[in-house]
Amino acid sequence: MASNETHHILPLPVFDKPVRMLIVVAPYYKDIADNLVAGARATAAACGAEVELVEVPGALEVPTAIALAERQASFDAYVALGCVIRGETTHYDTVCNDSSRAISLLGLQGACIGNGILTVENKHQAEVRADPAGQNKGGGAAAAALHLVALSRKWAGQTKGIGFRA
16 A cells, blocks of 8 residues: 555755746645645745646646646746546546646656646545645645756756767
8 A cells, every 4th residue: 555655755945046836726626636735835835935826627728727837927837736536438548648648748848847636546545645644745746846946947057069069
């Protein structure tokens, strides 16, 4: 059982200038979403990050909202939150795979994103994972985004040049 495992958790990064974070949540399961957001907000606050929250209809819209913000706004970090619970059809697989793939692609394009979209078999699994006093997956997603911002700032301005190096 995953809840009995121990994991190494990196200490939160320290920033010399503020971080602007956008949390995008799909509140289809409102109680789960609220706990994910609470965990993400607490982690952001621990780093002094300024947080803005937007809601979208479902998990498939989360990466689209992040892509819009990446192009049209000025955020340093993004946190994708929501919950997909397996149902009786293959829709679960589509939503899980496509939302995750889109978030990964945005990250590969340079967006600092933490993925906290839960993909679970039942509501109880979601409740355990979303609980800020439990597995705190919302806080973990915020921490992931903050670590990526720290790396981005560390490497900002460093260029490899063009062509061959002597």
